[in-house]
Amino acid sequence: MKKVLxxxxxxxxxxxxxxxxxxxxxxxRSVSSIQRAIDLSRNGDTVLVDPGLYQExxxxxxxxxTLKGINYPVLxxxxxxxxxxxxxxxxxxxxxxxxxxxxxxxxxxxAIMIYDSYKVSALNNxxxxxxxxxxxxxxxxxxxxxxxxxxxxxxxxxxxNGIHCWRSDSLIIIGNxxxxxxxxxxxxxxxxxxxWKNVSTQNVRYGIHFMFSNRNTYVSNIFERNEAGVAVMYxxxxxxxNNHFLDNxxxxxxxxxxxxxxxxxxxxxxxxKNTVGLHMEGCSRIKLYKNIFNNNxxxxxxxxxxxxxxxxxxxxxxxxxxxxxxxxxxxNTFTGNYWDKYEGYDLFKDNIGDVPYHPVSMYxxxxxxxxxxxxxxxxxxxxxxxxxxxxxxxxxxENLRDNKPVMRPxxx
Amino acid sequence: xxKILKYVIVDIIQNKIVLIYTFLLLLISLSVFNLESNSxxxxxxxxxxILILVPLISIIFSTIYIYNSSEFIxxxxxxxxxxxxxxxxxxxGLAASLSLAFFIGAGIPILLYHADxxxxxxxxTGLFLTIIFVSIALLAAGITRDKARGIGLSILxxxxxxxxxxxxxxxxxxxxxxxxxxxxxxFFSFLNPIDLGRVQILLQMDISALMGYTGAIxxxxxxxxxxxxxxxxxxxxxxxxxxxxxxxxxxxxxx
Numbered sequence: 001m002k003k004v005l006x007x008x009x010x011x012x013x014x015x016x017x018x019x020x021x022x023x024x025x026x027x028x029r030s031v032s033s034i035q036r037a038i039d040l041s042r043n044g045d046t047v048l049v050d051p052g053l054y055q056e057x058x059x060x061x062x063x064x065x066t067l068k069g070i071n072y073p074v075l076x077x078x079x080x081x082x083x084x085x086x087x088x089x090x091x092x093x094x095x096x097x098x099x100x101x102x103x104x105x106x107x108x109x110x111a112i113m114i115y116d117s118y119k120v121s122a123l124n125n126x127x128x129x130x131x132x133x134x135x136x137x138x139x140x141x142x143x144x145x146x147x148x149x150x151x152x153x154x155x156x157x158x159x160x161n162g163i164h165c166w167r168s169d170s171l172i173i174i175g176n177x178x179x180x181x182x183x184x185x186x187x188x189x190x191x192x193x194x195x196w197k198n199v200s201t202q203n204v205r206y207g208i209h210f211m212f213s214n215r216n217t218y219v220s221n222i223f224e225r226n227e228a229g230v231a232v233m234y235x236x237x238x239x240x241x242n243n244h245f246l247d248n249x250x251x252x253x254x255x256x257x258x259x260x261x262x263x264x265x266x267x268x269x270x271x272x273k274n275t276v277g278l279h280m281e282g283c284s285r286i287k288l289y290k291n292i293f294n295n296n297x298x299x300x301x302x303x304x305x306x307x308x309x310x311x312x313x314x315x316x317x318x319x320x321x322x323x324x325x326x327x328x329x330x331x332n333t334f335t336g337n338y339w340d341k342y343e344g345y346d347l348f349k350d351n352i353g354d355v356p357y358h359p360v361s362m363y364x365x366x367x368x369x370x371x372x373x374x375x376x377x378x379x380x381x382x383x384x385x386x387x388x389x390x391x392x393x394x395x396x397x398e399n400l401r402d403n404k405p406v407m408r409p410x411x412x
Numbered sequence: 413x414x415k416i417l418k419y420v421i422v423d424i425i426q427n428k429i430v431l432i433y434t435f436l437l438l439l440i441s442l443s444v445f446n447l448e449s450n451s452x453x454x455x456x457x458x459x460x461x462i463l464i465l466v467p468l469i470s471i472i473f474s475t476i477y478i479y480n481s482s483e484f485i486x487x488x489x490x491x492x493x494x495x496x497x498x499x500x501x502x503x504x505g506l507a508a509s510l511s512l513a514f515f516i517g518a519g520i521p522i523l524l525y526h527a528d529x530x531x532x533x534x535x536x537t538g539l540f541l542t543i544i545f546v547s548i549a550l551l552a553a554g555i556t557r558d559k560a561r562g563i564g565l566s567i568l569x570x571x572x573x574x575x576x577x578x579x580x581x582x583x584x585x586x587x588x589x590x591x592x593x594x595x596x597x598x599f600f601s602f603l604n605p606i607d608l609g610r611v612q613i614l615l616q617m618d619i620s621a622l623m624g625y626t627g628a629i630x631x632x633x634x635x636x637x638x639x640x641x642x643x644x645x646x647x648x649x650x651x652x653x654x655x656x657x658x659x660x661x662x663x664x665x666x667x
Contacts, residue, residue: 375601
């Protein structure tokens with residue numbers, strides 16, 4: 001027993017004494033290549049890189065080291081290679097400027113590639129003109145924080161994703177700024193992760209795109225002016241709080257598109273100036289509360305294939321159409337929302353309207369089946385039809401209604 | 413011609429109905445802007461008024477005015493004045509005074525509360541609609557000598573442009589649902605000045621809804637400079653053609 005204790009003690013000492021060696025890399029120093037410095041290092045060391053331009057054709061990190069840049073040294077992929085590949089545990093890449101990765105039809109090439117790793121961090125880097133930005137594959141507990149990722153993708157086929165995560169667990173993705181990629185953030189088979197305070201704008205396809213990624217939390221992210229908005233699919237137990245979905249215009253652009261999402265929570269989000277704020281297809285048991293839908297074409301489009309979703313205490317303000325749907329079957333509930341188009345009264349003065357509100361206008365159904373009818377929007381005949389429909393519902397689903405609409409906007 | 417024009421304008425401006433019309437518009441616009449929580453919503457309510465009320469008042473007032481001044485017209489015809497200049501100054505007088513009424517009643521409140529591209533498009537559309545419906549009124553009044561029939565005809569024309577035409581388009585849309593009708597729709601909108609004006613204003617307002625689906629084609633057509641110019645040219649044509657036809661009629665008319 002004592003022997004064992006000794007061995008443990010000695011090995012601990014050995015680890016600690018080996019700790020905190022710093023290897024400096026620079027053009028004027030003895031070690032001028034980053035890869036060489038990494039080869040010289042041992043677990044726990046720090047490699048400090050002086051400013052300058054480094055073209056090293058895919059730096060490979062397989063040790064638990066910290067690779068740190070002083071004043072953003074430039075790592076260049078010469079439009080041919082991936083720049084850094086990491087395959088280890090407890091490593092950090094921090095403070096670099098990575099630019100011009102290669103582009104390949106066969107392999108995914110990116111600026112920072114993290115494979116089969118554990119507790120790897122990519123902090124505070126600037127990525128310019130990358131195919132994939134940060135690529136995480138089969139890893140756990142990695143942190144991607146405060147990176148600025150910019151690409152100049154022109155079409156979906158040619159460009160990669162800003163932050164691409166595949167089959168990973170417990171990732172933390174915070175405060176990144178992503179612009180001009182195919183999908184800003186892309187997750188497939190990613191679990192238990194936190195996505196917080198990221199800004200994803202002007203991407204060629206989606207601001208964020210995830211599939212088969214369960215139990216993730218998305219907080220305070222901004223998705224703005226992406227070609228097709230945001231689309232998320234086939235996932236459950238998603239939590240989305242205080243995100244902003246802004247300015248996604250176009251015939252296939254959605255603030256957010258939910259397809260086959262179940263058992264989730266969507267709250268405190270802002271949907272502003274989208275063609276369709278929130279589109280739901282095949283979704284079940286989602287709680288949507290305290291969201292703000294502002295100045296959208298359609299605030300919410302909910303297909304008849306959705307069931308047991310609950311909309312409560314949301315604000316619908318200045319939308320052209322509040323709710324759109326494609327059938328008469330209604331399995332969802334709407335309670336206690338504020339609708340600025342509500343024309344009812346409140347005799348009891350309890351801030352709850354005394355007559356139910358029908359948020360689906362007849363004309364939105366007409367446009368849904370016959371888009372060319374948009375030309376007659378807001379004409380006298382259409383207003384008359386809408387008014388008649390409000391009094392005697394025939395085309396619109398009678399059951400899609402808010403029985404307790406509130407009279408004043410809910411302060412959120 | 414100048415003298416007649418001046419006389420007509422002064423005569424109409426003193427008219428009680430025009431004063432009431434101006435005052436009513438002013439009242440509606442101000443109350444709409446003050447009642448609604450945001451001015452964009454006020455503008456939306458005003459849109460309906462502009463698209464319905466303005467053409468109605470313009471066409472009916474003008475028709476009645478023409479019939480009421482038939483003795484004055486006969487007097488003028490007996491003088492050495494060209495018929496063309498009599499008719500044109502009647503048109504000019506009506507158009508100018510009603511436009512002025514519209515501008516004071518609706519234009520100024522819009523400029524006060526919502527002076528951006530949408531507001532200005534709205535004012536322009538309102539002015540155009542005023543002038544177009546004066547021109548159509550002249551045509552209606554020129555066709556028949558009977559006052560009752562003339563007024564009936566002008567009401568029918570108003571009804572046609574603001575309701576029946578759209579109903580027909582809607583009917584057409586559903587009959588030919590299976591065909592791509594977007595471009596046809598752009599064409600149809602040129603056949604009705606009210607629709608043309610409305611689409612113009614909507615493209616400024618409900619852009620997000622219009623952007624999706626068909627919106628793309630509307631946007632493509634009406635959204636750029638050429639489209640805007642073309643649609644205002646369309647409105648201009650709507651002024652000129654009825655006026656021209658009624659002028660031809662008046663020239664040959666046996667008074």
